[in-house]
Amino acid sequence: MLHVDGLSKSFGGVPAVRDVTLTITHGETRAIIGPNGAGKSTLFNLITGHLPPDAGTVTLDTTRLDRLPPHRRAARGIAIVFQAARIFRHMTVRENVMVGAHLRTRAGFLPAALRLPAHFRAERDIRAHAEEALDRVGLTPWADADAASLPLGQQRAMQVARAVCAQPRLLLLDEPASGLRAPERDHLARVIEDLKDTGVTTMLVEHDVAFVSRLADQVTVIDLGQVIAQGTPREIRADPKVVNAYLGAEGSPTP
Numbered sequence: 001m002l003h004v005d006g007l008s009k010s011f012g013g014v015p016a017v018r019d020v021t022l023t024i025t026h027g028e029t030r031a032i033i034g035p036n037g038a039g040k041s042t043l044f045n046l047i048t049g050h051l052p053p054d055a056g057t058v059t060l061d062t063t064r065l066d067r068l069p070p071h072r073r074a075a076r077g078i079a080i081v082f083q084a085a086r087i088f089r090h091m092t093v094r095e096n097v098m099v100g101a102h103l104r105t106r107a108g109f110l111p112a113a114l115r116l117p118a119h120f121r122a123e124r125d126i127r128a129h130a131e132e133a134l135d136r137v138g139l140t141p142w143a144d145a146d147a148a149s150l151p152l153g154q155q156r157a158m159q160v161a162r163a164v165c166a167q168p169r170l171l172l173l174d175e176p177a178s179g180l181r182a183p184e185r186d187h188l189a190r191v192i193e194d195l196k197d198t199g200v201t202t203m204l205v206e207h208d209v210a211f212v213s214r215l216a217d218q219v220t221v222i223d224l225g226q227v228i229a230q231g232t233p234r235e236i237r238a239d240p241k242v243v244n245a246y247l248g249a250e251g252s253p254t255p
Contacts, residue, residue, distance in 0.1 A: 001024055001025055001026040001028075001054075001060065001169070001170065001195050001199070001201055002023070002024040002047075002058075002059070002060055002170060002181075002203075003022075003023045003024075003057075003058075003059045004021060004023075004047065004058055004059075005021050005052055005054065005056055005057045006019050006020070006021055006053070006055060006056035006057065007020045007021070007043065007046055007056030007057070007058065008018070008020070008050060008054045008055040008056055008060060009039075009046055009054050009055060010041055010203075012149070015224075016039045016042040016135075016225050017039045017042050017043050017046060017053075017180070017225045018039075018224070018225040018226045019055075019056070020039075020056070020222070020227055021224065021226075021227070022220050022227065022230065024170075024201060024203065025148055025201075026045070026073075026201055027196065027198075027199055027200075027201055028201055028202075028217050028220070029192070029196055029201075029202045029204070029215050029216050029217050029218075030202070030204075030216065030217065030220060031202045031203075031204050031206055031212040031215070031216035031218070031219045031220070031233075032044075032078060032204070032205045032206075032219075032220050032222060033205070033207070033209075033212060033220075033221055033236075034220060034222040034223050035157070035220055035223060035245060038048070038222045038223050038224065038225065039222055039224075039225040040222055041083075041160045041174055041175075041204040041205060042095075042225075043222070044057075044080065044172050044174055044203070044205060046058065046059050046066075047072075047078070047159040047172065047203075048070055048073060048074075048080045048172060049065070049068060049069055049070040049072075049073045049076055049235075050070055050085075052232040053066055054149060056242055059077065060073075060075065060076055060107070060169075060170065063076060063113040064238060065078075065140065067076075069073075069233065075148065076169075076236065077167075077168050077169030077170060078083060078168060078169070078170045078239070079163035079164075079166050079168035079170070079172070079173070080163070080171075080172050080173075081156070081159045081163050081170050081174040081176060082159075082170070082176065083159055083174045083176075083178055085152065085155040085156065085159065086159065086207045087147045087148060087155060087158070087159075088147065089147070089148045089218060090146070090148075091146075091147055091157055092143065092144050092145060092146065092147060093134070093139055093142050093143050093144070093145050093147050093150065094127075094131075094134065094143040094144065094145075095129055095147075096128075096147045096162060097130040097134055097139075097158060097160055097162045097165050098126050098127060098162075098165065099134055099162060099163045100163060100164070100165030100166040101126040101131070101166060101167075102161035103120070104127065107179075126165075129165050129167070130161075130165055130169075131143070133161040133162070133164045133165045136164060136194060136195075137157040137158070137160055137161045137162065137164075137191050138157065138187065138191075139154060139156045139157055139158060142154065147176060151188070152179055152180065152184075153180050153181065153184030153188070156176060156184075156188065157188065157191065159175075159196070160176070160191060160192075161187050164195065164200075168200065169199070169200070169201060170200075170201045170203070171200050171203070171229070172202075172203045172204070173202065173203070173204040173206075174205050175205050175206055175207065176188055176192075176204060176206065177189075177206060177211045178207070184212060185208065189211060189214055192215055193215065201229070202215075204216075209237070209242040211233060212233060213237070215232040216233055217232070218229060218230065218231065218232060219233055219236040221236060221239075221242050221245070223242075223245040228241050228245060229241055229242050236254055
């Protein structure tokens with residue numbers, strides 16, 4: 001489904017991502033792990049188009065994406081949930097989630113300005129998609145609450161719901177469990193598992209090894225911008241290079 005070939009990016013002459021190549025199959029959950037500063041988030045930004053690559057290609061099915069801006073990649077089915085909570089303040093939870101579905105609406109500015117029936121039909125469809133996404137992440141009881149009033153765990157779930165509302169084919173999650181308490185991590189893991197059951201392909205950057213082991217089909221390990229290992233969670237946990245570069249590093253989580 002997704003093929004990244006020879007992707008590279010440097011900042012001020014310092015390599016952040018170096019010749020990264022990986023392939024993700026449809027319906028797979030792929031974890032990207034590595035020590036702090038390894039280039040994981042940079043890789044995500046290269047895939048979504050928020051950063052231009054210095055070299056390499058990004059292909060979704062047969063479509064080259066590496067020359068397309070972020071909004072055109074999103075229109076082709078790529079959605080990302082950033083680590084920092086990104087919410088529209090002074091809007092309800094439902095309204096925040098509805099924003100994600102506007103990418104899929106066919107009604108343009110003119111029907112909205114003239115308040116034509118097509119505009120109202122589109123709004124009804126968007127609201128229905130938002131209600132479904134809210135139910136999927138367990139936020140229906142808070143749909144009318146001010147989004148800024150939610151605790152971090154629920155804000156993270158709301159961002160997932162907003163991304164789901166865009167009906168993505170590929171969902172990228174940048175450290176989704178960061179800062180969450182154990183019950184919140186468990187709830188988020190169940191949401192991601194449910195998404196996989198519906199056929200959504202997922203990539204996640206994460207430091208929580210237990211979280212990764214529960215969810216990932218395959219794990220790619222990056223160190224100093226390069227891929228040093230790929231395999232199942234069990235294989236990765238036993239790889240000496242990974243133990244040395246990541247799992248054995250000071251301050252790293254342990255299995």
